[in-house]
Amino acid sequence: MNWIEVFxxxxxxxxxxxxxxxxxxxxxxxxxxxxxxxxxVRYGPNRAGPFGLLQPVADAIKAIFKEEIIPAHVDKWxxxxxxxxxxxxxxxxxxVIPIGPDLNLFGRQxxxxxxxxxxxxxxxxxxxxVGTYGVILAGWSSNNNYSLLGALRTAAQMVSYELPLGIILxxxxxxxxxxxxxxxxxxxxxxQQERPxxxxxxxxxxxxxxxxxxxxxxxxxxFDLPETENELVAGFQTEYGGxxxxxxxxxxxxxxxxxxxxxxxxxxxxxQGPFVDRWPAxxxxxxxxxxxxxxxxxxxxxxxxxxxxxxxxxxxxxxFLFPVSLVYLAITAVLVALL
Amino acid sequence: MPSDYLPIxxxxxxxxxxxIIAMAxxxxxxxxxxxxxxLEPYESGMVPYTDARRRFPVxxxxxxxxxxxxxxxxxxxxxxAVMLRQLRLFGLIEMAVFLGILLVGYVFVWKKGALEW
Numbered sequence: 387m388n389w390i391e392v393f394x395x396x397x398x399x400x401x402x403x404x405x406x407x408x409x410x411x412x413x414x415x416x417x418x419x420x421x422x423x424x425x426x427v428r429y430g431p432n433r434a435g436p437f438g439l440l441q442p443v444a445d446a447i448k449a450i451f452k453e454e455i456i457p458a459h460v461d462k463w464x465x466x467x468x469x470x471x472x473x474x475x476x477x478x479x480x481x482v483i484p485i486g487p488d489l490n491l492f493g494r495q496x497x498x499x500x501x502x503x504x505x506x507x508x509x510x511x512x513x514x515x516v517g518t519y520g521v522i523l524a525g526w527s528s529n530n531n532y533s534l535l536g537a538l539r540t541a542a543q544m545v546s547y548e549l550p551l552g553i554i555l556x557x558x559x560x561x562x563x564x565x566x567x568x569x570x571x572x573x574x575x576x577x578q579q580e581r582p583x584x585x586x587x588x589x590x591x592x593x594x595x596x597x598x599x600x601x602x603x604x605x606x607x608x609f610d611l612p613e614t615e616n617e618l619v620a621g622f623q624t625e626y627g628g629x630x631x632x633x634x635x636x637x638x639x640x641x642x643x644x645x646x647x648x649x650x651x652x653x654x655x656x657x658q659g660p661f662v663d664r665w666p667a668x669x670x671x672x673x674x675x676x677x678x679x680x681x682x683x684x685x686x687x688x689x690x691x692x693x694x695x696x697x698x699x700x701x702x703x704x705x706f707l708f709p710v711s712l713v714y715l716a717i718t719a720v721l722v723a724l725l
Numbered sequence: 726m727p728s729d730y731l732p733i734x735x736x737x738x739x740x741x742x743x744x745i746i747a748m749a750x751x752x753x754x755x756x757x758x759x760x761x762x763x764l765e766p767y768e769s770g771m772v773p774y775t776d777a778r779r780r781f782p783v784x785x786x787x788x789x790x791x792x793x794x795x796x797x798x799x800x801x802x803x804x805x806a807v808m809l810r811q812l813r814l815f816g817l818i819e820m821a822v823f824l825g826i827l828l829v830g831y832v833f834v835w836k837k838g839a840l841e842w
Contacts, residue, residue, distance in 0.1 A: 392728070392731065396731065397735055399732070400732065401739060404736075404739055404740060450750050450754055451755055452751055452755050453755045453756050454751045454755050455764070456764075457765065459766050466748065469744070470745060470748060474741055474744060477736070477743070478737050478740055481732070481733050500732045500733060500736055501730065501731075501732040501733050503730060503733070509733075528777070529766065530773075530777055531777045532767070532768075533777065534779075534781065542784075545789065545792040548796065549799060552796065552800075553802070556799065556806045559803065559806040559807065560806045560809060563806070564810070567810045567811060568807060568810060568811065569806050569807035571803065571807065628751050628755065629750060629751045630748065632747075633747060696842065697841075697842035700840070700842050704791075704835075705840060708831075712824070715802075719809060719820065722810060723812075724814070724817075
């Protein structure tokens with residue numbers, strides 16, 4: 387009966403993960419609107435259901451019943467494939483992130499991650515870059531000047547900020563080798579590892595850089611240059627409406643959730659917390675709380691910081707973040723090699 | 726182990742199925758009242774006079790090339806990061822030489838003005 391282990395359990399876990407991410411996305415939009423409203427001293431959505439909690443459901447129903455418009459001038463198949471290509475990487479990037487410790491469910495030891503591959507960090511980076519394709523293809527196939535400019539900007543921005551991001555992750559991998567003598571690219575192993583307090587301190591030095599890169603990678607304010615509404619209408623998604631727009635929206639928000647999950651895992655210990663040994667289910671709670679706290683940072687920044695200009699964005703990455711992250715990596719390497 | 730990746734494959738298939746179903750739903754459920762004006766490109770209400778098949782600034786191309794160069798550098802750092810604790814000083818010097826060569830390129834690119842916008 388090996389097929390249960392090989393096929394059925396991953397299938398159920400994948401299904402649960404996708405449903406959880408979609409629910410997470412729906413309530414992320416609610417969370418964002420509520421938090422931003424409080425920043426603006428407003429109430430935010432409060433009509434649909436208690437505290438406006440059914441607002442995301444209403445939005446979803448609205449998107450599904452919209453008219454399907456495919457403009458006459460677009461490259462039809464690429465135009466239709468782009469939202470799908472944007473959404474898939476967003477959904478699958480979560481596969482290597484551990485959500486909690488192993489649980490005993492229905493008399494079976496179940497691990498709370500989809501796959502513990504030994505290239506975890508590389509997988510996350512690779513999947514994140516594939517997400518760029520959806521955006522570029524959307525912008526190009528729309529055959530609209532705003533879309534094209536938005537797509538070009540996104541492409542340049544996302545690839546640029548991937549460099550400091552990747553370099554910081556190399557430094558994280560270096561710190562994992564302190565305990566065992568050999569580094570590990572697995573996120574599951576990273577969470578389980580004991581790390582001394584000075585390693586944590588040193589990692590937190592890199593957190594602001596990493597967070598800024600993640601803001602740019604997920605096209606969030608103040609780096610939302612791809613869709614600046616006052617100069618580019620909606621950037622690469624100008625010609626998309628209804629559910630196709632909703633898929634891009636979904637991809638962006640799920641990317642944000644995944645980015646927060648990665649930061650919670652790498653910098654704040656993932657599901658680790660007090661009493662996890664005794665009640666493993668607590669781990670899931672700790673993980674979710676940490677992710678929500680990091681997500682709050684995204685919203686806080688959006689509410690507080692004005693958008694940067696495009697040249698400032700590129701200068702900041704290539705002339706500041708890139709050298710700084712290299713210096714950080716060099717110091718970490720010297721410490722790891724000689725200590 | 727290649728079998729480690731099977732769950733990821735299952736996840737990709739499920740995600741694809743979900744995305745395609747979501748795309749197909751409004752075609753069945755939504756109304757269809759197409760007019761000529763609705764199908765035109767959006768130009769803030771103006772009559773569009775060019776399409777978007779045009780030349781764009783070379784800067785984007787330069788950034789893409791630089792990205793490939795430096796991203797490969799970052800990818801080379803990963804296996805090195807895994808083994809550095811065992812290679813010790815030898816690994817450190819090796820990578821210093823490798824990064825040093827790339828840094829010369831970085832300074833050259835900066836001085837040439839390829840990072841200006």
